Amino acid sequence: MAVSSITQRRLANFRRNRRGYIxxxxxxxxxxxxxFAEAISNDKPLMVSYQGELLFPVVIxxxxxxxxxxxxxxxYRSSVIQNEINENGWALWPLFxxxxxxxxxxxPGPAPTPPSWLMSDxxxxxxxxxxxxxxxxxLGNMHVLGTDDQGRDVLAxxxxxxxxxxxxxxxxxxxxxxxxxxxxxVQGYFGGWTDLLFQRFIEIWTSIPSLYLLLIISSIIAPSFxxxxxxxxxxxxxxLVGVVRAEFLRGRNFEYVNAARALGVGNGTIMFRHLLPxxxxxxxxxxPFILGGSITTLTALDFLxxxxxxxxxxxxxxxxxxxxxxxxxxxxxxxxxxISVMLSLLVFAGEAVRDAFDPRKSFG
Numbered sequence: 056m057a058v059s060s061i062t063q064r065r066l067a068n069f070r071r072n073r074r075g076y077i078x079x080x081x082x083x084x085x086x087x088x089x090x091f092a093e094a095i096s097n098d099k100p101l102m103v104s105y106q107g108e109l110l111f112p113v114v115i116x117x118x119x120x121x122x123x124x125x126x127x128x129x130x131y132r133s134s135v136i137q138n139e140i141n142e143n144g145w146a147l148w149p150l151f152x153x154x155x156x157x158x159x160x161x162x163p164g165p166a167p168t169p170p171s172w173l174m175s176d177x178x179x180x181x182x183x184x185x186x187x188x189x190x191x192x193x194l195g196n197m198h199v200l201g202t203d204d205q206g207r208d209v210l211a212x213x214x215x216x217x218x219x220x221x222x223x224x225x226x227x228x229x230x231x232x233x234x235x236x237x238x239x240x241v242q243g244y245f246g247g248w249t250d251l252l253f254q255r256f257i258e259i260w261t262s263i264p265s266l267y268l269l270l271i272i273s274s275i276i277a278p279s280f281x282x283x284x285x286x287x288x289x290x291x292x293x294x295l296v297g298v299v300r301a302e303f304l305r306g307r308n309f310e311y312v313n314a315a316r317a318l319g320v321g322n323g324t325i326m327f328r329h330l331l332p333x334x335x336x337x338x339x340x341x342x343p344f345i346l347g348g349s350i351t352t353l354t355a356l357d358f359l360x361x362x363x364x365x366x367x368x369x370x371x372x373x374x375x376x377x378x379x380x381x382x383x384x385x386x387x388x389x390x391x392x393x394i395s396v397m398l399s400l401l402v403f404a405g406e407a408v409r410d411a412f413d414p415r416k417s418f419g
Contacts, residue, residue, distance in 0.1 A: 075407020235295035243303025343405030
Protein backbone atom coordinates (compact mmCIF):
# COMPACT_ATOMS: atom_id res chain seq x y z
CA MET A 56 0.00 0.00 0.00
CA ALA A 57 1.38 3.37 -1.04
CA VAL A 58 2.29 5.81 1.71
CA SER A 59 0.98 9.35 1.24
CA SER A 60 3.31 12.32 1.15
CA ILE A 61 1.86 13.62 4.44
CA THR A 62 2.61 10.32 6.17
CA GLN A 63 6.13 10.33 4.73
CA ARG A 64 6.68 13.85 6.06
CA ARG A 65 5.42 12.85 9.51
CA LEU A 66 7.66 9.79 9.62
CA ALA A 67 10.63 11.91 8.53
CA ASN A 68 9.90 14.46 11.26
CA PHE A 69 9.57 11.67 13.80
CA ARG A 70 12.97 10.20 12.84
CA ARG A 71 14.59 13.63 12.82
CA ASN A 72 13.96 13.99 16.53
CA ARG A 73 16.78 11.61 17.39
CA ARG A 74 16.21 11.69 21.13
CA GLY A 75 12.53 10.86 20.81
CA TYR A 76 13.07 8.31 18.04
CA ILE A 77 15.70 6.39 20.02
CA UNK A 78 13.61 6.65 23.20
CA UNK A 79 10.62 5.20 21.38
CA UNK A 80 12.53 2.13 20.24
CA UNK A 81 14.16 1.62 23.63
CA UNK A 82 10.73 1.68 25.26
CA UNK A 83 9.32 -0.74 22.65
CA UNK A 84 12.22 -3.15 23.19
CA UNK A 85 11.78 -3.03 26.97
CA UNK A 86 8.06 -3.73 26.62
CA UNK A 87 8.63 -6.64 24.23
CA UNK A 88 11.28 -8.14 26.52
CA UNK A 89 9.16 -7.90 29.67
CA UNK A 90 6.14 -9.39 27.88
CA PHE A 91 8.06 -12.67 28.08
CA ALA A 92 8.95 -12.23 31.75
CA GLU A 93 8.20 -15.89 32.54
CA ALA A 94 10.83 -16.96 30.01
CA ILE A 95 13.43 -14.55 31.44
CA SER A 96 12.97 -14.83 35.21
CA ASN A 97 11.28 -17.85 36.74
CA ASP A 98 11.81 -20.44 39.45
CA LYS A 99 10.67 -23.17 37.07
CA PRO A 100 12.52 -24.56 34.03
CA LEU A 101 11.20 -23.63 30.64
CA MET A 102 11.49 -27.21 29.43
CA VAL A 103 12.45 -30.50 31.07
CA SER A 104 13.35 -33.80 29.45
CA TYR A 105 12.75 -36.44 32.12
CA GLN A 106 12.95 -40.17 31.37
CA GLY A 107 12.36 -39.52 27.70
CA GLU A 108 9.29 -37.30 28.28
CA LEU A 109 9.21 -33.60 27.46
CA LEU A 110 7.69 -31.48 30.22
CA PHE A 111 6.89 -27.76 30.33
CA PRO A 112 6.85 -26.69 34.00
CA VAL A 113 6.51 -22.99 33.14
CA VAL A 114 3.10 -23.78 31.62
CA ILE A 115 1.91 -26.84 33.58
CA UNK A 116 2.26 -27.41 37.33
CA UNK A 117 3.57 -30.93 37.83
CA UNK A 118 3.40 -32.57 41.28
CA UNK A 119 6.66 -33.64 42.86
CA UNK A 120 5.58 -37.25 42.48
CA UNK A 121 6.40 -36.81 38.80
CA UNK A 122 10.06 -36.72 39.82
CA UNK A 123 9.89 -39.34 42.59
CA UNK A 124 8.92 -36.98 45.41
CA UNK A 125 5.78 -36.65 47.51
CA UNK A 126 4.95 -32.92 47.67
CA UNK A 127 2.03 -31.37 45.83
CA UNK A 128 4.20 -28.60 44.38
CA UNK A 129 7.60 -29.26 42.84
CA UNK A 130 10.47 -27.09 44.09
CA TYR A 131 12.60 -27.09 40.97
CA ARG A 132 15.37 -24.99 42.57
CA SER A 133 16.06 -27.72 45.13
CA SER A 134 19.24 -29.67 44.47
CA VAL A 135 17.38 -32.96 45.04
CA ILE A 136 14.96 -32.28 42.19
CA GLN A 137 17.67 -30.85 39.97
CA ASN A 138 19.95 -33.85 40.52
CA GLU A 139 17.04 -36.18 39.77
CA ILE A 140 16.32 -34.34 36.54
CA ASN A 141 20.00 -34.21 35.52
CA GLU A 142 20.40 -37.96 36.12
CA ASN A 143 17.38 -38.79 33.97
CA GLY A 144 17.47 -36.01 31.36
CA TRP A 145 18.08 -32.28 31.23
CA ALA A 146 16.42 -28.95 32.06
CA LEU A 147 16.37 -25.66 30.18
CA TRP A 148 16.34 -22.79 32.69
CA PRO A 149 15.54 -19.11 32.17
CA LEU A 150 18.26 -16.50 32.55
CA PHE A 151 17.30 -15.74 36.17
CA UNK A 152 15.99 -18.52 38.41
CA UNK A 153 13.62 -16.40 40.46
CA UNK A 154 9.97 -15.51 39.96
CA UNK A 155 8.41 -12.36 41.39
CA UNK A 156 6.92 -14.41 44.23
CA UNK A 157 9.93 -16.65 44.97
CA UNK A 158 11.06 -16.27 48.58
CA UNK A 159 14.71 -17.15 49.13
CA UNK A 160 14.80 -18.94 52.48
CA UNK A 161 18.59 -19.45 52.39
CA UNK A 162 19.77 -15.85 52.49
CA PRO A 163 23.09 -15.26 54.29
CA GLY A 164 21.47 -12.61 56.50
CA PRO A 165 18.12 -11.03 57.33
CA ALA A 166 16.14 -9.60 54.45
CA PRO A 167 16.51 -7.26 52.69
CA THR A 168 19.96 -8.38 51.53
CA PRO A 169 22.23 -6.26 49.32
CA PRO A 170 23.00 -7.06 45.66
CA SER A 171 25.34 -9.96 44.99
CA TRP A 172 27.00 -11.09 41.77
CA LEU A 173 26.39 -14.30 39.91
CA MET A 174 28.11 -17.37 41.31
CA SER A 175 28.49 -20.95 40.26
CA ASP A 176 26.36 -23.61 41.94
CA UNK A 177 29.31 -24.74 44.06
CA UNK A 178 30.07 -21.19 45.24
CA UNK A 179 26.38 -20.56 45.89
CA UNK A 180 25.96 -23.60 48.12
CA UNK A 181 29.33 -23.09 49.80
CA UNK A 182 28.18 -19.59 50.78
CA UNK A 183 25.54 -21.26 52.97
CA UNK A 184 27.94 -23.89 54.30
CA UNK A 185 26.45 -26.68 52.18
CA UNK A 186 27.55 -28.96 49.41
CA UNK A 187 25.90 -29.24 46.02
CA UNK A 188 24.51 -32.68 46.96
CA UNK A 189 22.98 -31.51 50.24
CA UNK A 190 19.16 -31.67 50.16
CA UNK A 191 18.80 -28.13 51.44
CA UNK A 192 21.14 -26.59 48.88
CA UNK A 193 19.41 -24.20 46.46
CA LEU A 194 21.03 -23.87 43.06
CA GLY A 195 20.78 -20.87 40.81
CA ASN A 196 21.64 -17.22 40.37
CA MET A 197 22.51 -14.69 43.03
CA HIS A 198 20.38 -11.61 43.57
CA VAL A 199 22.01 -9.05 41.27
CA LEU A 200 19.77 -6.24 42.58
CA GLY A 201 19.37 -7.61 46.08
CA THR A 202 16.21 -8.79 47.79
CA ASP A 203 13.28 -6.97 49.34
CA ASP A 204 12.15 -7.18 52.96
CA GLN A 205 10.40 -10.50 52.28
CA GLY A 206 13.38 -12.18 50.66
CA ARG A 207 12.11 -11.87 47.08
CA ASP A 208 14.45 -11.07 44.21
CA VAL A 209 14.27 -7.38 43.28
CA LEU A 210 15.24 -7.90 39.64
CA ALA A 211 12.48 -10.46 39.11
CA UNK A 212 9.86 -8.19 40.69
CA UNK A 213 11.21 -5.33 38.61
CA UNK A 214 10.72 -7.24 35.35
CA UNK A 215 7.20 -8.34 36.23
CA UNK A 216 6.32 -4.94 37.73
CA UNK A 217 7.45 -3.10 34.60
CA UNK A 218 5.22 -5.33 32.48
CA UNK A 219 2.10 -4.92 34.60
CA UNK A 220 2.62 -1.15 34.82
CA UNK A 221 2.92 -0.77 31.06
CA UNK A 222 -0.01 -3.09 30.30
CA UNK A 223 -2.18 -1.28 32.85
CA UNK A 224 -1.17 2.11 31.46
CA UNK A 225 -1.78 1.08 27.85
CA UNK A 226 -5.19 -0.40 28.65
CA UNK A 227 -6.26 2.65 30.62
CA UNK A 228 -4.94 5.01 27.93
CA UNK A 229 -6.80 3.21 25.13
CA UNK A 230 -10.10 3.00 27.00
CA UNK A 231 -9.98 6.57 28.30
CA UNK A 232 -9.03 7.85 24.83
CA UNK A 233 -11.97 6.07 23.23
CA UNK A 234 -14.45 7.44 25.79
CA UNK A 235 -12.92 10.92 25.68
CA UNK A 236 -12.90 11.09 21.88
CA UNK A 237 -16.54 9.99 21.64
CA UNK A 238 -17.64 12.47 24.33
CA UNK A 239 -15.68 15.33 22.75
CA UNK A 240 -16.99 14.48 19.29
CA VAL A 241 -20.63 14.53 20.45
CA GLN A 242 -20.11 17.85 22.25
CA GLY A 243 -18.34 19.59 19.44
CA TYR A 244 -20.48 18.33 16.57
CA PHE A 245 -23.93 18.99 18.02
CA GLY A 246 -23.04 22.07 20.08
CA GLY A 247 -25.89 24.06 21.62
CA TRP A 248 -27.55 22.59 24.68
CA THR A 249 -25.71 19.30 24.23
CA ASP A 250 -22.36 21.06 24.49
CA LEU A 251 -23.54 23.31 27.32
CA LEU A 252 -24.85 20.45 29.49
CA PHE A 253 -21.78 18.32 28.82
CA GLN A 254 -19.47 21.16 29.78
CA ARG A 255 -21.28 21.82 33.04
CA PHE A 256 -21.15 18.10 33.85
CA ILE A 257 -17.42 17.94 33.13
CA GLU A 258 -16.79 21.00 35.29
CA ILE A 259 -18.61 19.37 38.21
CA TRP A 260 -16.96 15.98 37.60
CA THR A 261 -13.41 17.36 37.41
CA SER A 262 -13.95 19.40 40.58
CA ILE A 263 -14.30 16.17 42.58
CA PRO A 264 -11.04 15.38 44.43
CA SER A 265 -10.34 12.25 42.44
CA LEU A 266 -7.38 11.05 44.49
CA TYR A 267 -9.32 11.07 47.75
CA LEU A 268 -12.27 9.36 46.08
CA LEU A 269 -9.91 6.74 44.63
CA LEU A 270 -8.49 6.06 48.08
CA ILE A 271 -11.98 5.71 49.58
CA ILE A 272 -13.22 3.36 46.85
CA SER A 273 -10.02 1.30 46.93
CA SER A 274 -10.34 0.86 50.69
CA ILE A 275 -13.93 -0.42 50.33
CA ILE A 276 -13.62 -2.61 47.23
CA ALA A 277 -11.00 -5.35 47.09
CA PRO A 278 -8.32 -4.05 44.73
CA SER A 279 -7.52 -5.90 41.52
CA PHE A 280 -6.25 -5.06 38.06
CA UNK A 281 -9.72 -4.60 36.55
CA UNK A 282 -11.27 -2.88 39.57
CA UNK A 283 -8.50 -0.27 39.55
CA UNK A 284 -8.86 0.10 35.80
CA UNK A 285 -12.58 0.88 36.04
CA UNK A 286 -12.08 3.28 38.95
CA UNK A 287 -9.33 5.23 37.18
CA UNK A 288 -11.28 5.23 33.92
CA UNK A 289 -14.07 7.16 35.66
CA UNK A 290 -11.75 10.17 35.97
CA UNK A 291 -9.18 9.80 33.17
CA UNK A 292 -11.54 9.99 30.18
CA UNK A 293 -11.86 13.81 30.39
CA UNK A 294 -8.22 14.34 29.33
CA LEU A 295 -8.97 14.38 25.59
CA VAL A 296 -12.48 15.82 25.63
CA GLY A 297 -11.37 19.45 25.30
CA VAL A 298 -9.03 18.80 22.37
CA VAL A 299 -11.54 16.74 20.38
CA ARG A 300 -14.39 19.13 21.18
CA ALA A 301 -12.40 22.09 19.86
CA GLU A 302 -11.57 20.29 16.61
CA PHE A 303 -15.20 19.31 16.02
CA LEU A 304 -16.45 22.81 16.86
CA ARG A 305 -14.01 24.19 14.31
CA GLY A 306 -14.80 21.69 11.58
CA ARG A 307 -18.55 21.15 11.86
CA ASN A 308 -19.36 24.16 9.65
CA PHE A 309 -16.76 23.49 6.96
CA GLU A 310 -18.08 23.46 3.41
CA TYR A 311 -17.49 19.76 2.85
CA VAL A 312 -19.43 18.97 6.05
CA ASN A 313 -22.37 21.13 4.93
CA ALA A 314 -22.22 19.48 1.52
CA ALA A 315 -22.34 16.03 3.14
CA ARG A 316 -25.38 17.06 5.17
CA ALA A 317 -27.08 18.36 2.04
CA LEU A 318 -26.48 15.01 0.34
CA GLY A 319 -28.21 13.25 3.23
CA VAL A 320 -25.15 11.73 4.88
CA GLY A 321 -25.88 10.71 8.48
CA ASN A 322 -24.39 12.49 11.49
CA GLY A 323 -22.46 9.41 12.58
CA THR A 324 -20.79 9.07 9.19
CA ILE A 325 -19.84 12.74 9.10
CA MET A 326 -18.47 12.64 12.65
CA PHE A 327 -16.34 9.54 12.42
CA ARG A 328 -15.40 9.45 8.74
CA HIS A 329 -14.92 13.12 7.85
CA LEU A 330 -14.23 15.04 11.08
CA LEU A 331 -12.56 12.47 13.34
CA PRO A 332 -9.38 12.06 11.19
CA UNK A 333 -8.69 15.79 11.58
CA UNK A 334 -9.25 15.61 15.34
CA UNK A 335 -6.99 12.59 15.71
CA UNK A 336 -3.95 14.62 14.66
CA UNK A 337 -4.13 16.64 17.87
CA UNK A 338 -5.27 13.65 19.90
CA UNK A 339 -2.37 11.34 19.04
CA UNK A 340 0.18 13.84 20.32
CA UNK A 341 -1.33 13.59 23.82
CA UNK A 342 -1.34 9.77 24.00
CA PRO A 343 2.28 9.24 25.24
CA PHE A 344 1.75 11.81 27.99
CA ILE A 345 -1.55 10.20 29.01
CA LEU A 346 0.23 6.84 29.14
CA GLY A 347 2.89 8.31 31.41
CA GLY A 348 0.21 9.79 33.66
CA SER A 349 -1.61 6.44 33.87
CA ILE A 350 1.57 4.63 34.93
CA THR A 351 2.32 7.34 37.48
CA THR A 352 -1.18 7.07 38.96
CA LEU A 353 -0.89 3.30 39.39
CA THR A 354 2.56 3.73 40.95
CA ALA A 355 1.22 6.33 43.39
CA LEU A 356 -1.68 4.10 44.45
CA ASP A 357 0.64 1.13 44.95
CA PHE A 358 3.01 3.32 46.95
CA LEU A 359 0.14 4.36 49.24
CA UNK A 360 -1.06 0.76 49.58
CA UNK A 361 -4.33 1.22 47.66
CA UNK A 362 -3.25 -0.26 44.36
CA UNK A 363 -2.82 -3.83 43.19
CA UNK A 364 -3.43 -6.74 45.60
CA UNK A 365 -0.69 -7.44 48.17
CA UNK A 366 2.12 -9.52 46.72
CA UNK A 367 1.66 -8.25 43.18
CA UNK A 368 4.86 -7.07 41.48
CA UNK A 369 4.68 -3.30 41.46
CA UNK A 370 7.04 -0.39 41.04
CA UNK A 371 5.10 1.61 43.61
CA UNK A 372 5.37 -1.21 46.14
CA UNK A 373 9.13 -1.28 45.52
CA UNK A 374 9.31 2.44 46.31
CA UNK A 375 7.28 1.89 49.47
CA UNK A 376 9.73 -0.80 50.56
CA UNK A 377 12.59 1.62 49.93
CA UNK A 378 10.86 4.17 52.18
CA UNK A 379 10.27 1.61 54.92
CA UNK A 380 13.79 0.18 54.70
CA UNK A 381 16.16 3.11 54.61
CA UNK A 382 18.99 0.78 55.58
CA UNK A 383 18.54 -0.88 52.15
CA UNK A 384 19.11 2.00 49.68
CA UNK A 385 19.15 -0.33 46.67
CA UNK A 386 15.37 -0.73 46.94
CA UNK A 387 14.53 2.96 46.63
CA UNK A 388 17.29 3.65 44.11
CA UNK A 389 16.18 0.78 41.86
CA UNK A 390 12.53 1.84 41.87
CA UNK A 391 13.37 5.51 41.35
CA UNK A 392 15.75 4.76 38.47
CA UNK A 393 13.32 2.50 36.61
CA ILE A 394 10.35 4.87 36.96
CA SER A 395 12.49 7.87 35.97
CA VAL A 396 13.83 6.12 32.89
CA MET A 397 10.38 4.86 31.88
CA LEU A 398 8.71 8.26 32.17
CA SER A 399 11.64 10.01 30.47
CA LEU A 400 11.41 7.65 27.51
CA LEU A 401 7.67 8.32 27.22
CA VAL A 402 8.13 12.09 27.40
CA PHE A 403 10.89 12.07 24.77
CA ALA A 404 8.80 9.82 22.51
CA GLY A 405 5.83 12.13 23.00
CA GLU A 406 7.91 15.09 21.90
CA ALA A 407 8.87 13.22 18.73
CA VAL A 408 5.22 12.41 18.02
CA ARG A 409 4.32 16.07 18.57
CA ASP A 410 6.98 17.12 16.05
CA ALA A 411 5.75 14.51 13.58
CA PHE A 412 2.24 15.98 13.52
CA ASP A 413 3.36 19.61 13.58
CA PRO A 414 2.38 21.10 10.17
CA ARG A 415 5.12 23.71 10.52
CA LYS A 416 7.79 20.99 10.32
CA SER A 417 9.12 20.22 6.86
CA PHE A 418 11.82 18.15 5.23
CA GLY A 419 14.29 21.00 5.38
